[in-house]
Amino acid sequence: MxxxxxxxxxxxxxxxxxxxxxxxxxxxxxxxxxxxxxxxxxxxxxxxxxxxxxxxxxxxxxxxxxxxxxxxxxxxxxxxxxxxxxxxxxxxxxxxxxxxxxxxxxxxxxxxxxxxxxxxxxxxxxxxxxxxxxxxxxxxxxxxxxxxxxxxxxxxxxxxxxxxxxAADHSTADNVVRPEMPERSGSPASAEPWESLGREGRTFVAGGPSAEQITAATGRPALTPIRVYVGRESAESISDAADLVVAELVRTGAFDRAVLAVATGTGRGWVNASVAGALEYTADGDSAIASMQYSFLPSALSFIADRESPKEAGRALFEAVYAEWESRPAESRPKLLAFGESLGSFGGQSAFAGAQDMQARTDGALWVGTPNFSPQWSGITEGRDPGSPERLPVIDGGANVRFASAAQDLELDSPWGMPRIVYWQHASDPITWWSFDLLLNRPDWLREPLGPDVNPDMRWIPFVTFWQVTMDMVFSADVPDGHGHTFQADAVNIWADILAPDGWTAADTEKVRAAMAE
Structure with a gap:
């Protein structure tokens, strides 16, 4: 109890x-x-x-x-x-x-x-x-x-x-309408039929801010953001789907944009609308986001039943995009970013050997609500600077990789070089802290001072804590923003820190946050 x-x-x-x-x-x-x-x-x-x-x-x-x-x-x-x-x-x-x-x-x-x-x-x-x-x-x-x-x-x-x-994947969410602009997969100009994108894919390409909305929020000229997506039914294999994503990127002129982001989705292909939209606002719409669906299973079931598909999809998608990106002249390449949430974070990180590989092959990354079983996350966390807590590790003094529960956690005394890698995680998120080790071992995050949104009376008890945290996962996303597995408003602040756009101010961040909250 x-x-x-x-x-x-x-x-x-x-x-x-x-x-x-x-x-x-x-x-x-x-x-x-x-x-x-x-x-x-x-x-x-x-x-x-x-x-x-x-x-x-x-x-x-x-x-x-x-x-x-x-x-x-x-x-x-x-x-x-x-x-x-x-x-x-x-x-x-x-x-x-x-x-x-x-x-x-x-x-x-x-x-x-x-x-x-x-x-x-x-x-x-x-x-x-x-x-x-x-x-x-x-x-x-x-x-x-x-x-x-x-x-x-x-x-x-x-x-x-x-x-x-x-069967449910053939349905379309309420108020989701097929886009007409050529910058979107599923549009009349796209090689990917609207019906093939899946429920989450249709929601993704039909959403996001328009150029007019971005300009209204930032006061600067903006482009229509590019969003490309390939559904599970469009290809026989994950690697084939990744090739179709690249074809869509080429068709839309994504490699001529200032920013190109590879987004690994969750089980059914869900991409966090707040994280994607915040990136597009921060880049003044001069951006392209590429993603694809690799499973029909909801994230919760994929979490239990299929951990190979996210890894395969994360590697295939990034490698396919990276190969095309690398073939372009260095002076005209867009900034290459990577991001993902939950299983998408786990899968997306599978394209990299670790933090140094991320720094070598991207211009920034945002990993949100990473599951505890992600080897890259685990390796980086275990190598944290002495004295820094497990829930908010400091890595090499914050030189390139930083962890944050809230946007202000990214503000360290040391300089932050480029590229910038951010792990966004909450102290109260059971997805990040659930592990079989909880059965018999007290983790560091329960030895150290607890997070501000965790009951100070929480204690580790053999066997008991494991099942409690297991039950916590069931509705981990059904809590307000900033807690559990819900990540929304601070995405604007974090992308602004990762990209560091010229002339961007704290006032711009607040304007975008207000626009996205409407």
């Missing part, structure tokens, strides 16, 4: 608590088994047992309601920190019901597995020595369990989700 990174809905709290109950019970059973194996097997009288049970019941009657109330109170503190509407505390009475149901189900599965193992071992002892029968039965039960979970449940659910997502 202790707090973690984000507010948990009562039913998610029930799931986390139920898993923790089953885990605690399992650890207790394991400890008792080890004690018995060591030859310690106390025999208590019926009177002692009765006293013990009544004592346990007394503790339960007092402690369970107490911690249910404390848990509800701590959740209100987390809600206040991230600006989420308060939830009625009475809902937490239902947590006990759900948690006991989850724990009972897990306990039944464990006992059914143990019973199957014992029966198979008893049968096997007729033909082989008892230790061999025991080990063999255990291996068989585990193998069958994995086959059921992976082959029937996991693959079946993922297959169903993929088919449903593919």
């Amino acid at each position: 202790t707090p973690s990174l984000l507010p948990r809905l009562w039913y998610l709290q029930g799931v986390a608590t139920g898993i923790s109950i089953a885990t605690g019970y399992g650890i207790g059973c394991l400890a008792a088994w080890l004690v018995r194996k060591c030859g310690v097997s106390p025999r208590y009288s019926e009177r002692t047992k009765r006293i013990g049970r009544w004592t346990l019941l007394g503790f339960t009657v007092v402690l369970v309601p107490t911690f249910a109330i404390l848990g509800a109170v701590s959740q209100q503190v987390v809600r206040d920190l991230v600006g989420v509407e308060e939830e009625h505390e009475a809902n937490y009475l239902l947590v006990l019901v759900i948690s006991l149901g989850i724990a009972a189900l897990l306990l039944w599965i464990a006992r059914a597995s143990r019973s199957a193992t014992n029966r198979m071992a008893a049968f096997g002892r007729r033909y082989v020595p008892a230790p061999v029968a025991r080990i063999a039965s255990l291996v068989v039960v585990i193998a069958v369990g994995l086959m059921i979970v992976n082959g029937v449940v996991y693959q079946g659910l993922i297959g169903l989700a993929n088919r449903s997502a593919a």
